Amino acid sequence: MPPKPEFFTRDMFMSPPQLSPDRTHLAWVEDNRIIVHDLLTHSEKALEAGTHKFNVLQWVGNDYLVVYLKDDKIQKSTNWLRVIDYSPAVITKDAKFLRLLFSPEGHPVGAGDLAPIGGFVEGAAPYAVTLSQTFSQHLDIATGKITSGEHLLPADYHFIDRQGRERVAVQIMDGKISYGSTSLIFHYRVEPGAPQQVLRLPEQDKVYYINFNYCEYDNAIYWTEFDYSKSLCSMYRFDIATSQKSLYRSGPNKDMDLTFDKFGHIVGISTITDRIHTEWIDPFHLKIISAVEKLFPDSFVDIADMTEDQKGVVFLVSAPEAPDSYYYYSAETHDLVRIGGNYPELDGQTLAPMTYITYKARDGLDIPAYVTKRKDTPAHAPLIVFPHGGPASRDIYYFDYQAQYLASKGYVILQPQYRGSSGFGDAFERAGNIHLDLMTTDLEDGVRFLATQGMIDPRKVCVAGWSWGGYLAEAALAFTPDTYACGIAGAGVSDLFSSLRDDDDVWWGGYGREYWRAVIGNPGRDADKIHATSPIEHVNAIRAPLLLIHGDSDDNVNVSHSRKMNAAMKAAGKDVTYIEVKSMRHGPNDAEQRLMALNAMDDFIAKSFAKKA
Structure with missing residues (x-):
């Protein structure tokens, strides 16, 4: 069971x-x-x-x-x-x-x-x-x-030292969702009580600023800037005492960031590839985390808390099939003792490993993806394709409650990092812009790849996603209808023109309209492409059952998207089920809502696949 x-x-x-x-x-x-x-x-x-x-x-x-x-x-x-x-x-x-x-x-x-x-x-x-x-x-x-x-100091963000004194304040002059800021202003004092000074990071062509930090222990400002014409991320250090700027680190991964301990020391530099990787530059962190990683191979290990003398450490150890356990280590006794975990009912249960793969899209682009399946899942198993939201987002090597539950039912789970996903280079992220049709076929190419491996039954494939993943689920049914036995769209975008009209510049940091026009297209110049990729305009092409789930309080993707899609599907005589959840915003917020949605998805998938037996 x-x-x-x-x-x-x-x-x-x-x-x-x-x-x-x-x-x-x-x-x-x-x-x-x-x-x-x-x-x-x-x-x-x-x-x-x-x-x-x-x-x-x-x-x-x-x-x-x-x-x-x-x-x-x-x-x-x-x-x-x-x-x-x-x-x-x-x-x-x-x-x-x-x-x-x-x-x-x-x-x-x-x-x-x-x-x-x-x-x-x-x-x-x-x-x-x-x-x-x-x-x-x-x-x-x-x-x-x-x-x-x-x-x-005048700012949007303040850095306070351990003595309670403001040391640095930052003004974000031009923040853009997903990409970063086009300019930053740092206000600082060389020492507490000294006159205010200013460091301006000006607007540069094809460059945006991503992260910023202040390190109390070397009295320095750090920031990263990304040049998307070169796909180059550069991290800089500004020494407050000497006013000297120096290049601290550079590389192609724009997710590069500093890792601090709880006391404000820089201990590592993190990047994200198939999973989160940290280059530990602090000897203590390198030694002790490496030791724990040997005990828990293929797990993510981090320090959840520690004392300043480094003699007491609490570790977080987590893997897709072994979520969130906490351990206490005492340097005096050299004991590593488990304190507990976030999913106690799953302790001792056999869950599904998560594997990172790549496959070729039809135009030759390499598409990263994660496959989650139990070791005892037989060949030619049913498949759930789970595209993430965003689109400038990504999945990560970690416990995913939806993927793990559905894998426990014998399904294979494919989480494709389709073009447009973040974390795989700026060119890859922008490759989906105004090419939503290619995002959709990236999903289908993943299905075909797993079918050639003999892993899945191509007659029993469901596509399910939330937010932008919900858009892709609807688009997959409309534009690649031969591939899917059913689809589930949670809080999905159904009407692209409506999304472009209704985007909220306040919600999106002042750049909702600019961002979505970059992704979806300009309503005037790109109207034909938008019409061709908007699911609500192609319901007649949908042949598989569709489950729609949406919260009536969604202030990200308005509930009208699913209401209109439900009405259009019914008017066209299509098989549609619509669940509108009272007081839910952009996805399930608590255990009750998560359980309701998961049960609805599970039941819908089982009934849809039963028709393909």
Whole structure:
């Protein structure tokens, strides 16, 4: 018997465990309780959440935990939870509730009391550094007393050092979704209290800025810029003390970024190819992570927390078939002990390995992809093609609850990184622009490749995706109808012209219209191509059953896309099922919604394939 679907769709069971600075306690959120484990006595204390939902936590000094909350209403009505939407709670190391962080002298928290948190300062009386538009404040963790901080530099983003002082502020002058920024302005002080100085990164032809960081320990600003005419990513370092700029690293992978430890030291440089790779430049990280990787081959290993003396380390170990386990290592005992995991019901279950492959598209382009299937899955098995959203996005070597559940039912899962996907070079990402037909045939070419390997039954192929993946599912049924037995579009784009009209420049950072016209086409100049690739205009060509799932509160792809597609399919006499989910935004947000969607997909696929028996 395959594991139950609710084992895959559950909310996070445990948060990353955190070590107290003195290495005497571990704390984490487990099944909506705070667990504080005493490492000296090996005893535990717990605090129930009550009407709230605990999210993640962190130590501030050795005596206090700041616990971030999530609220059901917020969870169901937004894609992102922001700290300014609610007040974190302060918990003692004895697992007792002390106060809401932003509660003014014990009174109820109002909207005017909340503020973004720039950081925490430890010491005898630890405090949070909160930020307004123009100044910072110091909020005492234990008492809630507020004292004035400093006047902030003009910026969209502030870097606060471990003493609670602003060191660098960044203005993002021209941010573009997917690509980066065309110009940046850094405001900085050579040392705290010194006069403000400015570093301007001007607009350059065919260059955009991707990442930026400040490292307190070498007092330097770092940023990466990508020259898409050369497919070259360059990382630069600006020494604040000397005002000297130098090239730090360069290469073709525009996902290159710095990796910091929790204390602000640069410990590695990360890139993404078939999976996340980190070149560890810190000897301790290189040694200890390499040692754990030997114990868990083919797993992703990272440090979830550590003490500053490096004698206590919490590791995250995860693989597609063994998701999210946490281990504690003590340098004094040399023991590596498992604390727990995020999917406890799947512990001991045989899940499906994930394999990275490439195949040739019909025009000769190499298409990367991931195949997920159980080792006991026989040859000529049914196939689910799962294109990701975006399109400037990608899948990664990691646990995917949908892929793993469907693989447990005996299906092969293909996740093609079709042209237009990010992470495989700028030219590959742009190759899909105004060539949506080639995105669609990239999927079909993957099906043909697996069929020639004898891995799948070409009569039983379903295409399923969310967001832009939902568009591709509908397009695949319309434009390659001989290939698929069924299709599932979750929050999918059905009407390309409507998408171009309704794009939201505010939602897309001011560049929704420009971005989507680059991908889909200009409604005037490219009208013929848009008509030719818009699924709603080709429902008559669809022969396979189609399942549509959409949230009525989707503020990314308007629910009207699926409503119109449902109506058009019915008017054409096609086999269509439509599920509209109340209060769901751009995809399932919680365990209930994920379980509903997964069960609907599972049932729909099984019934569609049964007709092909």
